[in-house]
Amino acid sequence: MKLLVVAVGTRMPDWVSAGFDEFARRMPREMPLQLIEVKAEPRTTGKTVEAMMAAEAQRLEAALPQRCRRVILDERGDDLTTVKLARRLEQWQGLGEDIALLIGGPDGLAPEIKAGAHERLRLSSLTLPHALVRPLLAEALYRAWSLHKGHPYHRE
Structure with a gap:
């Protein structure tokens, strides 16, 4: 099973990539964490928000594997x-398909995109900067994996 973080936006600050990559590198071979970026629709006058989101939805759909669980x-x-x-x-591993986490x-x-999702997750009740979500999600996935495997990274 692969964990695919499929995110709108391609020009993130270096710290975003460094943070995501750090935790992706720590993931085990049996559960690799991969980032797939899709281009954001340019925010120009004359386009409605709905039209911009629809264009991004097409890009997200094109980036997803044919068979995956959409979260x-x-x-x-x-x-x-x-x-x-x-x-x-652990439940996702039992499904035998890739997991796509969409941002x-x-x-x-x-x-x-929301209607086609199998699950919805919330990282925080706070409003977070868009770029912060990627490394935060990667760390949360690594922490959850380490807890599941009894690795000492997570402490309660």
């Missing part, structure tokens, strides 16, 4: 503890 990051998603995320990782652009995810 969107959404402010109304399940609020999981690290322990619950570790259990969710929307500045305006969020299009309704059609």
Whole structure:
């Protein structure tokens, strides 16, 4: 099983890539963590937010493998503890398919992407800078995996 973080936006600050890469590197071979970036629709006058999100939705769809479990990051998603995320990782492993975690652009995810999701997760009740979500999610996944495997990284 692969964990695919599929995110709108391609020009992130260096610290975003460094943070994501650090935790992706720590993941085991049986559960690699990979980032797939798709281009954000340019925010220009004359385009509606809905049209921009629809264009991003097409790019997200094109970037996804044919068979995968779609998990969107959404402010109304399940609020999981690290322990619950570790259990969710274990459940996902049992499914035998890749897991795609989708991160929307500045305006969020299009309704059609939300409608096609198998699950919704929330990282925080706080409003987070868009770029911060990638390394935060990577760290949360690594922490959940380490807890599941009894690795000493996570302490309660």
